[in-house]
Amino acid sequence: MYVIGLTGGIASGKSTVSSMLAKLGAYIIDTDKIAREVVMPKQPALLSIVAHFGNAIMLPDGNVDRKMLGNIIFQNPQERSCLEKMIHPYIEAEVNTCIKKAEQLGHKAVVIDVPLLFEAGWQSKVDEIWVVYVDPSVQLSRLISRNQLTNKEAMDRINSQLNITEKAKQSHLIIDNTLDIENTKHQVITAWQSICEKMNKIKV
Numbered sequence: 001m002y003v004i005g006l007t008g009g010i011a012s013g014k015s016t017v018s019s020m021l022a023k024l025g026a027y028i029i030d031t032d033k034i035a036r037e038v039v040m041p042k043q044p045a046l047l048s049i050v051a052h053f054g055n056a057i058m059l060p061d062g063n064v065d066r067k068m069l070g071n072i073i074f075q076n077p078q079e080r081s082c083l084e085k086m087i088h089p090y091i092e093a094e095v096n097t098c099i100k101k102a103e104q105l106g107h108k109a110v111v112i113d114v115p116l117l118f119e120a121g122w123q124s125k126v127d128e129i130w131v132v133y134v135d136p137s138v139q140l141s142r143l144i145s146r147n148q149l150t151n152k153e154a155m156d157r158i159n160s161q162l163n164i165t166e167k168a169k170q171s172h173l174i175i176d177n178t179l180d181i182e183n184t185k186h187q188v189i190t191a192w193q194s195i196c197e198k199m200n201k202i203k204v
């Protein structure tokens with residue numbers, strides 16, 4: 001199995017690029033989605049989260065109050081690290097299961113959409129790293145408008161990750177998502193075609 005790690009900064013456009021790749025036939029493993037699933041009611045990670053952060057972190061419907069948890073961890077690196085230690089092992093296990101599923105379905109390559117690839121030290125888990133880059137000022141404005149955040153809240157989130165320019169330097173391929181969607185789509189098609197060629201044009 002050939003594993004592509006798709007990463008970038010918060011709101012740099014990973015989901016946008018993932019959807020384009022999915023339309024081209026790529027098998028996508030979305031770690032943000034998995035991170036949401038492993039903290040659903042009755043999941044083991046939820047017990048540790050409540051034990052550490054307290055019942056105040058829960059909504060009346062039994063789900064985690066993601067806004068409140070985000071406000072805590074994006075302002076406090078120690079709390080962020082605690083949360084990651086509780087969740088990341090479950091994410092990693094589920095990613096491995098998804099890779100096996102893709103193999104059974106006959107895929108020769110998978111794309112893992114993983115925002116914290118560098119921060120979590122996943123470089124050795126992947127064969128190739130693609131970074132979705134965006135100009136930092138565009139990143140800030142897209143994040144503020146998508147999540148309805150203040151400038152400070154958005155900067156706290158951006159600063160909780162490795163700098164996007166540094167990520168780009170450590171990648172095998174950069175998809176620059178600063179301009180419009182069509183521009184990005186062209187880059188994604190070219191990138192995926194090169195993977196298909198690499199996989200000897202067999203179903204990927």
Ligand SMILES: CC(C)(COP(=O)(O)OP(=O)(O)OC[C@H]1O[C@@H](n2cnc3c(N)ncnc32)[C@H](O)[C@@H]1O)[C@@H](O)C(=O)NCCC(=O)NCCS
Pocket residue numbers: 009010011031032035066067069070073080083084087091114115116157160161
């Ligand atoms: C703090 C939480 C509850 C906020 O939830 P919310 O629904 O507002 O955001 P969502 O999960 O959609 O994440 C949005 C983006 O935030 C960034 N982000 C998420 N977690 C982190 C983190 N620990 N450190 C830095 N950036 C992060 C990523 O770029 C991600 O794409 C949530 O992000 C979370 O549980 N984070 C810890 C799990 C994790 O590390 N996820 C990243 C995937 S490996």
Ligand SMILES: Nc1ncnc2c1ncn2[C@@H]1O[C@H](COP(=O)(O)OP(=O)(O)OP(=O)(O)O)[C@@H](O)[C@H]1O
Pocket residue numbers: 008009010011012013014015016017032115142143146177178179180181184
């Ligand atoms: N080329 C583009 N032009 C304009 N808006 C864009 C472009 N690409 C993405 N966006 C918008 O920017 C926001 C962030 O994009 P997206 O959700 O794909 O980022 P992400 O990297 O997956 O975010 P996260 O790290 O939070 O998971 C979204 O509101 C999206 O619609």
